Structure formats: C-alpha cells, structure tokens
Amino acid sequence: MTNLPPKHILSKSTFMRGCQCPKSLWLHKYQPELKDEMSEQQASIFGMGTNIGELARDLFPGGVDASPDTAYNYQWSVAKTAEYIEAGHEIIYEAAFQFNGVLAALDILVKRRGRWYGYEVKSSTKVKAAFIQDVALQYYVITNAGLALSDIALIYVNNKYRRKGSLDLEQLFCRQSLLKEAKELQKSIAETAAELTEIVFAAQVPQIATGKHCRIPYACDFYGHCWKDVAEEINEEIEQINKKELNAFVKQLRYPLSFMDFETYMLAVPGYDGHWPYRQVPFQFSVHKQEKKGSDVQHVSFLAETDCDPCPEFVEKLIASLGKAGSILVYNLSFENTRLKELKEDYPKYKKQIEKIQERLVDLMVPFRKKHLYLPSMNGSYSIKAVLPALVPEMNYDGLQIGNGGDASAAFYQLREEKDAVKIAETREALLKYCEMDTMAMVRVLEKMREML
Numbered sequence: 261m262t263n264l265p266p267k268h269i270l271s272k273s274t275f276m277r278g279c280q281c282p283k284s285l286w287l288h289k290y291q292p293e294l295k296d297e298m299s300e301q302q303a304s305i306f307g308m309g310t311n312i313g314e315l316a317r318d319l320f321p322g323g324v325d326a327s328p329d330t331a332y333n334y335q336w337s338v339a340k341t342a343e344y345i346e347a348g349h350e351i352i353y354e355a356a357f358q359f360n361g362v363l364a365a366l367d368i369l370v371k372r373r374g375r376w377y378g379y380e381v382k383s384s385t386k387v388k389a390a391f392i393q394d395v396a397l398q399y400y401v402i403t404n405a406g407l408a409l410s411d412i413a414l415i416y417v418n419n420k421y422r423r424k425g426s427l428d429l430e431q432l433f434c435r436q437s438l439l440k441e442a443k444e445l446q447k448s449i450a451e452t453a454a455e456l457t458e459i460v461f462a463a464q465v466p467q468i469a470t471g472k473h474c475r476i477p478y479a480c481d482f483y484g485h486c487w488k489d490v491a492e493e494i495n496e497e498i499e500q501i502n503k504k505e506l507n508a509f510v511k512q513l514r515y516p517l518s519f520m521d522f523e524t525y526m527l528a529v530p531g532y533d534g535h536w537p538y539r540q541v542p543f544q545f546s547v548h549k550q551e552k553k554g555s556d557v558q559h560v561s562f563l564a565e566t567d568c569d570p571c572p573e574f575v576e577k578l579i580a581s582l583g584k585a586g587s588i589l590v591y592n593l594s595f596e597n598t599r600l601k602e603l604k605e606d607y608p609k610y611k612k613q614i615e616k617i618q619e620r621l622v623d624l625m626v627p628f629r630k631k632h633l634y635l636p637s638m639n640g641s642y643s644i645k646a647v648l649p650a651l652v653p654e655m656n657y658d659g660l661q662i663g664n665g666g667d668a669s670a671a672f673y674q675l676r677e678e679k680d681a682v683k684i685a686e687t688r689e690a691l692l693k694y695c696e697m698d699t700m701a702m703v704r705v706l707e708k709m710r711e712m713l
C-alpha cells in the first residue's frame with residue numbers, strides 16, 4: 261500500500277489522557293515504566309466477556325474491517341480506510357482518519373443514501389461527559405480529514421434490556437446522536453489538540469498537583485507514582501476504639517449467628533433469560549454458623565455448575581442453609597441485600613422467605629466504616645482484606661490461589677470454557693476456599709471485637 265501518512269502525534273486515547281491530565285500524557289510518552297501494575301482484578305475484568313464493540317458491528321452487518329494489520333500500524337489503517345471509501349464500501353469497521361498529527365479510529369462508519377454516519381461504541385450503560393469529548397474529537401478529525409458526516413452517534417448498552425430467548429441486539433444497544441454537542445466543541449478540541457501537541461514535545465514533565473482528576477473520569481495509571489507521599493501521610497492516623505458503639509453493635513446480635521458471603525460475576529451481555537446487562541449474577545455462597553457464643557462454627561457452601569443459570573439453585577440452597585432464626589452477618593450489607601432483592605423479584609415463590617432473611621441482616625463493616633474500631637495497620641481502609649490482618653495477624657489471604665472477588669468471578673467465568681477435569685477440580689476447590697475464608701474472616705473479626713471489649 262502506498263501513501264501512508266506520517267506517524268501521528270496524538271491518538272484518541274492519548275488525547276483523552278491529556279485532557280484528564282497533561283502530566284499523565286507526558287509520563288505515558290516518556291516514562292511508562294512508572295505506571296501502576298494492573299491489578300489482577302482489573303486484568304480479569306478486561307479479559308472477561310464478549311467484546312461489545314464486535315457485537316455492535318452486527319447492527320450493521322456485512323462491513324469491511326480497517327483494523328490495523330499489526331497492533332500499532334494505524335497509518336496502514338488510515339490508508340486502508342481511504343481505499344475502502346474510494347472503492348465504494350458503505351460499511352467500514354474501525355475506520356481510521358488522521359488530521360494535523362491527530363489520529364482517530366471510529367468503530368463503525370456507514371453510508372446511507374449517499375451520506376456518511378459515524379458510530380462510536382461504548383460498553384457503558386450511560387452517556388458520560390468523557391464520551392462527548394471523545395466523539396467530538398472523532399468528528400473533528402474525520403471532518404477535517406475531508407469526510408462530511410451527517411451524524412455521529414454513540415452506541416451504548418441498554419441496562420433496561422431483559423433477555424428473553426436469543427439475544428436481541430436492537431434492544432441490547434441504545435443509540436444517541438451527539439452531533440450537536442460535537443459541533444459545539446470543535447473550537448475547544450482544536451485548541452486542546454494544539455496544547456497537547458506542545459506537551460508531547462515538552463522537554464520536562466508538566467507540574468500538576470494530585471486531585472480529583474486522578475480518578476475522574478478514569479482511574480489514572482500513574483496514581484501510585486503521584487500519590488505515594490500522600491498515602492504515607494494517611495498512614496500516620498491513630499488507633500481508635502469506641503467501646504460504647506462496639507458494645508451496642510455486639511448487643512444487637514441474636515444467636516444462632518450466620519456469617520454469609522456471596523460471590524458474583526457480571527457480564528455486559530446477559531447470558532440467561534430474565535438477566536440484564538451487567539447484572540451481578542450470584543454463583544457461590546459461604547455460610548458459617550455458630551449456635552451460641554463461643555461455640556464451634558459449622559460451614560455450609562454452594563458453588564454453581566457452569567452450564568446453566570446459577571440463580572435458581574443458589575436461592576434454593578441459600579434459604580435452606582440459613583435456617584429461620586438469628587442474625588446474619590455480612591460485610592457490606594448493600595451488596596448481599598441487593599442480590600437478595602433481585603432474587604426476590606425473579607422468584608416470587610420465595611418472596612416471604614427472602615424478606616425474612618433480609619430482616620435478619622447485620623452489617624459487620626459498619627463499626628469499621630464509622631471508625632468505631634480503627635487501627636493504623638488498616639491503612640485507612642475498612643475492607644475485610646485490610647481489617648482482617650490488622651485484627652487477626654495470623655490470618656490473611658496471601659496463600660490463597662484466589663485472593664479477591666474479581667479473581668473469583670474471573671475464575672468462575674473461565675471454568676465455563678475449561679475442559680481439563682483436573683483444572684476444573686482445582687479451580688472449584690480454590691473458589692470454595694476463598695469464599696470460606698471470607699466468612700471465616702468475619703467469624704474471627706467478631707471474636708476479636710468481643711475480646712477488645
């Protein structure tokens with residue numbers, strides 16, 4: 261292929277990065293090694309589920325793909341797009357354009373009755389401010405590169421969609437034109453592009469203080485680097501034990517106690533009837549039970565099979581495991597309670613039993629969130645992963661093959677594809693151990709709390 265444009269200076273993603281923080285753009289260009297290591301949870305979320313962008317292509321079937329032939333060869337893509345347009349193709353996926361050193365690749369470009377329409381696909385369930393900026397940049401590059409657009413719209417996920425039978429793409433996706441917003445932003449996009457181009461060529465890192473922009477609209481991957489001094493200050497907090505509040509917390513508990521935890525997975529594309537995009541689907545629970553104060557604990561657990569909707573068996577087994585009386589301790593009540601509420605709506609025949617369970621819930625996280633019990637070794641966090649080692653140092657999640665909820669859902673998701681019986685057995689064992697650890701942690705944390713009183 262001939263006539264490749266010169267390598268771009270800004271891509272859409274570096275432009276968006278620079279809009280959030282010029283320092284992040286500069287570091288990304290010159291010191292990428294300072295980025296935070298991607299947590300396993302993030303990595304597993306990235307790797308999980310159907311690619312929404314590819315699925316949305318089926319709304320406009322039969323197109324040609326201008327994706328780069330190798331991961332970074334976007335100039336090839338720009339030339340290929342021009343070739344496809346020239347050849348009369350009317351649906352182009354990953355159509356790439358370049359103007360003034362800025363590169364933009366649009367998910368779907370469509371020609372209807374002689375006019376061009378652009379679509380950008382997001383896996384989000386709403387139109388966020390950052391997307392408007394994103395679409396405005398696409399519009400800026402495409403129109404200045406010489407292609408007039410009659411409209412540019414966002415395609416995103418409709419979280420009101422409830423699956424019934426085979427997947428209905430027209431229902432799964434929403435479309436919203438952002439042409440008016442994109443046009444209004446053209447002047448500021450041109451200015452920002454010029455400013456960010458200067459940043460890219462700057463000899464030194466721009467001086468930018470940390471702030472809310474480090475998390476909004478996206479969590480910056482230089483967070484650890486820029487915030488390390490701030491984190492040290494937080495660690496200097498002092499021990500706090502509010503015995504009156506802790507006593508009141510413990511006194512409300514009724515035996516037999518149940519310590520309960522759910523694991524869920526979440527997919528953009530609902531897999532079963534009645535499910536919706538990004539539903540937290542419960543597939544596992546662990547319950548530790550204690551008949552009376554100081555007595556031994558018994559353990560019950562459930563881990564769904566991977567070939568069917570886990571919800572019906574989950575709810576049935578859960579009800580059977582919890583009995584009819586006593587407090588049910590959870591860590592972060594709103595999570596378990598919301599799952600129960602959803603199950604109640606799905607299975608009206610269990611409505612009464614689920615309501616009784618909801619009435620018995622007590623949130624063990626509250627005394628830690630309110631700092632009625634706080635130790636500096638909790639590092640400013642009230643997550644069970646921080647509270648447990650601070651209170652019960654001999655117990656932690658370190659030795660576990662699955663050590664957090666994100667890994668648990670990724671592991672369960674991957675089990676669906678796994679054929680090797682040994683690996684299946686190992687993963688199921690690791691999942692059971694992890695969830696059991698979560699409820700055992702609650703047992704020990706409550707014990708410790710009582711000792712401190």
Ligand code: SF4
Pocket residue numbers: 280281282283284287468469470471473474475480481482483484486487
């Ligand atoms: S952590 Fe904050 S200040 Fe540092 S590069 Fe990221 S956004 Fe900028």
